[in-house]
Amino acid sequence: MPLRSQTYIHIAPSSSRDAFTQLSSSCPTNASAQSQHQTHPSNYKDNQARTAAISRLALLRMAWSGNNNSESHSRHNRRLSAVLEEGAQGRHDDDGYDDAHKGRRRRRSFTVLLLGSYSHLLRRRTRRFIVYAFGIFFLYLTVFRLILNSTFHADLPAAGAASSGLKSKPTSRTLRDPPPRANLAGARARDHRPRAPLPPRLLSKRTRDHRVEGGLLKVNPESLVHPIYQLIRDARDEWDQKVARQSKTLKQAVAEYRRRYGRQPPKGFDKWWAYVCEHDVPLPDEYDQIHHDLLPFRALSPRDLNSRIDVASLLPDSYTLKVKRGSIRTLSTYDSQAIEGANERLEGQAALLRPIAQWLGDITVVYSVHDTATAVVGYDHKRELLEHVEEGEWFDEDDEIDMTLEGWAAACPFSSPIRIYSPLTSPPSILPNTSITHKSFISSHSSTMDLCSNPSLISLHGALAGKSPKVQPLTPIFSLSKTKLHSDVLGVPVEQWIDTKHLTDISWEDKTEDRLMWRGSNTGAYHSTETPWRISHRTRLLKMANMASSEHDLAEPHTNSGWDGVEARFGNEAGGPDFVEMLPSPRNMRSQQLKKGIQRHGWSEVNERYMDLAFTGSPLQCDVQDGTCEDLAYEFTWADPMTHEDALKYRYIVDVDGNAWSARFKRLLSSGSLIFKSSIMPEWWTDRIQPWVHYVPVQMDYSDLYDILGFFQGDLSFSGSELPLAREIATSGKEWASTHWRKEDMTAYVFRLYLEWGRLMAERRGDMDLVYEESMDWGNGSDRGHEHEEEEL
Numbered sequence: 001m002p003l004r005s006q007t008y009i010h011i012a013p014s015s016s017r018d019a020f021t022q023l024s025s026s027c028p029t030n031a032s033a034q035s036q037h038q039t040h041p042s043n044y045k046d047n048q049a050r051t052a053a054i055s056r057l058a059l060l061r062m063a064w065s066g067n068n069n070s071e072s073h074s075r076h077n078r079r080l081s082a083v084l085e086e087g088a089q090g091r092h093d094d095d096g097y098d099d100a101h102k103g104r105r106r107r108r109s110f111t112v113l114l115l116g117s118y119s120h121l122l123r124r125r126t127r128r129f130i131v132y133a134f135g136i137f138f139l140y141l142t143v144f145r146l147i148l149n150s151t152f153h154a155d156l157p158a159a160g161a162a163s164s165g166l167k168s169k170p171t172s173r174t175l176r177d178p179p180p181r182a183n184l185a186g187a188r189a190r191d192h193r194p195r196a197p198l199p200p201r202l203l204s205k206r207t208r209d210h211r212v213e214g215g216l217l218k219v220n221p222e223s224l225v226h227p228i229y230q231l232i233r234d235a236r237d238e239w240d241q242k243v244a245r246q247s248k249t250l251k252q253a254v255a256e257y258r259r260r261y262g263r264q265p266p267k268g269f270d271k272w273w274a275y276v277c278e279h280d281v282p283l284p285d286e287y288d289q290i291h292h293d294l295l296p297f298r299a300l301s302p303r304d305l306n307s308r309i310d311v312a313s314l315l316p317d318s319y320t321l322k323v324k325r326g327s328i329r330t331l332s333t334y335d336s337q338a339i340e341g342a343n344e345r346l347e348g349q350a351a352l353l354r355p356i357a358q359w360l361g362d363i364t365v366v367y368s369v370h371d372t373a374t375a376v377v378g379y380d381h382k383r384e385l386l387e388h389v390e391e392g393e394w395f396d397e398d399d400e401i402d403m404t405l406e407g408w409a410a411a412c413p414f415s416s417p418i419r420i421y422s423p424l425t426s427p428p429s430i431l432p433n434t435s436i437t438h439k440s441f442i443s444s445h446s447s448t449m450d451l452c453s454n455p456s457l458i459s460l461h462g463a464l465a466g467k468s469p470k471v472q473p474l475t476p477i478f479s480l481s482k483t484k485l486h487s488d489v490l491g492v493p494v495e496q497w498i499d500t501k502h503l504t505d506i507s508w509e510d511k512t513e514d515r516l517m518w519r520g521s522n523t524g525a526y527h528s529t530e531t532p533w534r535i536s537h538r539t540r541l542l543k544m545a546n547m548a549s550s551e552h553d554l555a556e557p558h559t560n561s562g563w564d565g566v567e568a569r570f571g572n573e574a575g576g577p578d579f580v581e582m583l584p585s586p587r588n589m590r591s592q593q594l595k596k597g598i599q600r601h602g603w604s605e606v607n608e609r610y611m612d613l614a615f616t617g618s619p620l621q622c623d624v625q626d627g628t629c630e631d632l633a634y635e636f637t638w639a640d641p642m643t644h645e646d647a648l649k650y651r652y653i654v655d656v657d658g659n660a661w662s663a664r665f666k667r668l669l670s671s672g673s674l675i676f677k678s679s680i681m682p683e684w685w686t687d688r689i690q691p692w693v694h695y696v697p698v699q700m701d702y703s704d705l706y707d708i709l710g711f712f713q714g715d716l717s718f719s720g721s722e723l724p725l726a727r728e729i730a731t732s733g734k735e736w737a738s739t740h741w742r743k744e745d746m747t748a749y750v751f752r753l754y755l756e757w758g759r760l761m762a763e764r765r766g767d768m769d770l771v772y773e774e775s776m777d778w779g780n781g782s783d784r785g786h787e788h789e790e791e792e793l
Contacts, residue, residue: 195236195728196722196724196725196727196728197724198229198232198233199225199229201225202225202229202230202233203233208230208234209223209224209225209227209230210223210225210227210230212234212443214447214448214450214453214454215442215443215444215445215446215447215448215450216440216441216442216443216448217230217231217440217441217442217443218439218440219436219439219440219441219583219594220594221436221437221593221594221595222593222594222595223593223594224589224591224592224593224594226583226584226586226589226594226711227439227441227583227594228441228586228692228707228708228711228722229586231441231443231692232692232693232725234443234692235690235691235692235693236692236693238690239690239693242283242286242690243283245285246282246283246284246285246286247284247285249777250269250270250273250772250776250777251772251774251777253265253269253273253284253285254269254770254772256285257269257285260285260288260291261291263769264769264770264771265769265770266755266756266758266759266768266769266770267361267755267759267767267768267769267770268359268360268361268755268758268770269752269755269770270770270772270776271359272359272748272751272752272755273776275356275359275744275747275748275751276748279742279744279745279747279748280744281744281745281748282688282739282740282745283688283740286687286688287687287749287752288687289490289682289684289686289687290749290752290753290756293488293489293490294489294756294757294760295386295389296377296382296385296386296389296474296487297474297476297760298389298760299385299386299388299389299393299394299395300385300394300395300397300474300760301394301395301397302760302761302762302763302764302765303763304394304395304397305476305760305761306364306761307397308473308474308475308476309364309366309476309761312366312475312476312477313331313333313364313366314333315333315366315368315477316333316334317333317334317339317368317369317370318332318333318334318366318367318368318369318477319331319332319333319334319342319345319346319349319366319367319369320332320364320365320366320367321349321350321353321364321365321367322362322363322364322365323353323357323360323361323362323363323364323754324362325362326357326358326360327357328350328353328354328357330346330350332346332369334369339369339370341495342369344495345367345369345480345493345495346367346369348493348494348495349367349491349494351494352492352494352743352746352747352750353750353754355747356747356750356751356754359751360751360754360755360758361758361761361762361768362758362761363754363757363758363761364761365478365754365757366476366477366478367477367478367479367480367491368477368478368479368480368488370479371480371481371659371660371661372463372479372481372659372660373479373481373482373483373486373488373660374475374477374479374486374488375472375474375475375477375486375487375488376408376410376411376469376470376471376472376485376486376487377411377471377472377473377474377487378401378402378405378410378411378471379410379411379412379413379414380402380405381401381402381471381473381474382411382474382487385474401471401473402471403470403471403472403473405470405471406468406469406470406471407468407469408451408455408458408464408467408468408469408485409421409452409455410471411452411471411485412451412452412485413452416452416453417452417453417454417455418451418452418453418455418458421455421456423458423459423465426456427459428456428459428460428535428701429701430534430535430540430543430544431544431547431577431603432544432701432702432703432705433577433701433703434577434580434581434582434703434706434707435577435581436581436583436594436595436598438703439581439583439703439704439707440699440703440704441697441699441704441707441708442691442697442698442699442704443691444691445677445679445686445691445697446682446686446687448697448699449483449484449679449680449681449682450484451464451483451484451485451680452484452485456701457680457700459532459535460535460536460537460540460700460701461524461536461537461657461680461700462524462525462526462533462536462537462538462539462659463483463524463525463657463659463660464483464680465525465531465532465535465536466530466531466532472487474487475487475488476489477489478490478491479491480492480493480660480661481493481660481661481681481683482681482682483680483681483682484682489753489757490682490683490684491684491750491753492684492746492749492750493661493663494746495663496663496664496666496667497666497741497743497746498666498667498670499742499743500670500734500737500738503667503670503671504644504648505648505671505672506648506649506671506672507672508651508672508727508730508731510649511648511649511650511651511672511673512649513612513649513650513651514651514652514713515609515610515611515612515650515652516545516610516611516612516613516650516652516653516654516676516705516709517612517613517642517647517650517652517653517654518541518545518612518613518614518653518654518655518656519613519614519615519616519639519641519642519647520538520615520616520656520658521615521616521617521620521658522538522539522615522619522620522621522622522632522636523538523620523621523658523659524536524537524538524539524656524657524658524659525538525539525621526621526622526623527619527621527622527623527628527629527632528622528623528626528628529623529626529627529628533622533628537656537657537678537700538656538657538658539636540702541613541654541656541678541702542613542614542615542636543635543636544603544702545607545611545613546607546611546613546614546636546637547603547604547607548603548604548607578602578603579600579601579602579603580600580601580602580603580606580706581598581599581600582598582599582600582601582606582706582707582710582715583597583598583707583710583711584597584598584599584715584720585710585711585714585715585719585720585721586711586720586722587714587719587720587721587722588715588719588720599715599716601716605716606706606716609716610706610709610710610713612650613654614636614637614638614639615636615637615638615639616638616639616640616641616642617638617641618633618638619632619633619638647671648671648673650673651673651674651726651730652673652674652676652709652712652713652726653668653671653673653674653675653676654675654676654677654678654698654705655668655675655676655677655678655679656677656678656679657678657679657680657681660681661679661681661683662677662679665677666737666741669694669695669733669734669736669737669741670734670737670738671734672730672731672734673730674695674696674712674726674727674729674730674733675695675696675730675733676695676696676697676698676705676708677695677696677697677698678697678698678699678700678702680700684746684749685740685741685745688740689736689740692729693729693732694729694732694733694736695729695733696708696729712725712726713726
């Protein structure tokens, strides 16, 4: 598929109770006050001031009583005796007074001790008020101030867990020799600013109120916990654990590589590690995508693989990068006049290669110039290849491969759900099912991209819907975007990448728009009467976000079969319910079950409250002759492109796939807004980011979108929001984009990718394994020899 112009917006970057310790001591129960005074005279000599104060208290009580008879005098003597006994030994069992009187005596004693001789100036009620004031002040110091501080810091959330890179940066300008005095013992720690708080009840236990299966959290209607709280809690834990376990030395990285992949790392791995250390590349162990992409190619002999590379380099609309003795050469088979942006893609990949070419062996890499993947391998063939890898044998290039298989299901195991799924018997709905029994949220974005287990996604995405690809032999072709059904090797796209240092910014507080924003072109599918474009991901999103309650009747969800029925109903019934069922906002649940707090709203209500989405420009990628372009222009509102300054005012922005991956994601993250992302395309950074910590994942059918907005923004009455959590994730995403998506991070990925590829191409593949030596590891004292050499020089 040729490159086509796309329009992108430019966006810059358990409740606890304080324990009060009460001093108490045991006191005799059968001794008189007089005998206790005789037994413990020293107590009063050492505390004359206290004795005087207590005496004044007794006199004041006599004055307040207004009764000078002997009975009253005797009673006050007993009170004084009891008070003195409490000062010496603790509580005294005064048979003449109940517990209430005892408590009153203690409070009065406390007042006298605090106010001394001036206590007689205060009335009884005033003294009690002062005592209570002191108590409230003490309670504030010990309890409320901590709560207020926690709430305040919640508005200053941490950026999630920062990267786990290497602590010190080597000063050497070359990777041939380790820099002197390199100290790689520690990992860069997470920013320890307090995270926005989660419900204490949720943090006090690690059980799951909602079940997680296949990357999706299935909502339990009887739960008292909002599911997004659980998602954020689990995501934080997963990210912190990932950061903490990263390798700190080359020795650890080699051991971790062997543990994960069951083999030695490739030759040159030490040079890659030196690059990682020099540029402080985070998460040095998280490169599983490379392993999965290249694993089937390990079944091919070096001769067979190189032969296939030669054939692939002659394919139309491709370009080839060759490295020989550190020098880079390129060749291409595309028509630069017909394919806009093709030369820029070639140059972008060459730019990533230049800093590391001298450390690579002789390699040849063939890229497709298009933004979509090219190859699908049948499941039987792929399984056979993996069996050869496991057995350590080469695949016989003369073996026959069944090339008659067709369809996306051909790439999946026979037991997978896609094998029994049909869009004709299970037609997709333009409007999502938001019922409580159907509600779910993405827990693992990578897992939900498994199309074999989630076949309904095929009908909902324009890059796959209505297509039936034929299986091919394993082809050594690199692409900038792919699904998990494709056999292409995933590369690192550089288009629309921008250094965050050059981006202007608006703080979260200065962002004034609370609705979800999206502007862009109607890419994502080719629009004609022959394609199901109305259920493509972008057109569906725009139709839903601009749906008015009056646009269709109160019919039940449609049950028609076939694409024609879906298209015919688009104008009025849209294939869905007449209302949106929303979970209660988290702060308005009032300890009730989720199902009891469900609210139903019309489409007009929720869209007016939450949505600001529109196509920009005019229809493109559409058939003029069959009237599809005209249909697009009529059925959608087309807005002017949004300015950079206006886009920055939005706190919430959604990012969706286009023809393939979305090239704007880094710029969106860098804007400091909370980014919602809906995608089925894994990217080079997918293993290196954490949903619900750095961004908010959204399902392709958008059935979770309104609930997510209600969680962060509050309900339709603007109450019950979780703005501190929204700001935390937005800030974390912005920091992640600046620390994990630099040019150096992209180069580190292709560095390791090309080292693996070079080993596969080598004639003697067994000689291309790294032989680890302690002298390679900067953290194991290898710098000492270099220090000695410097001293001799």
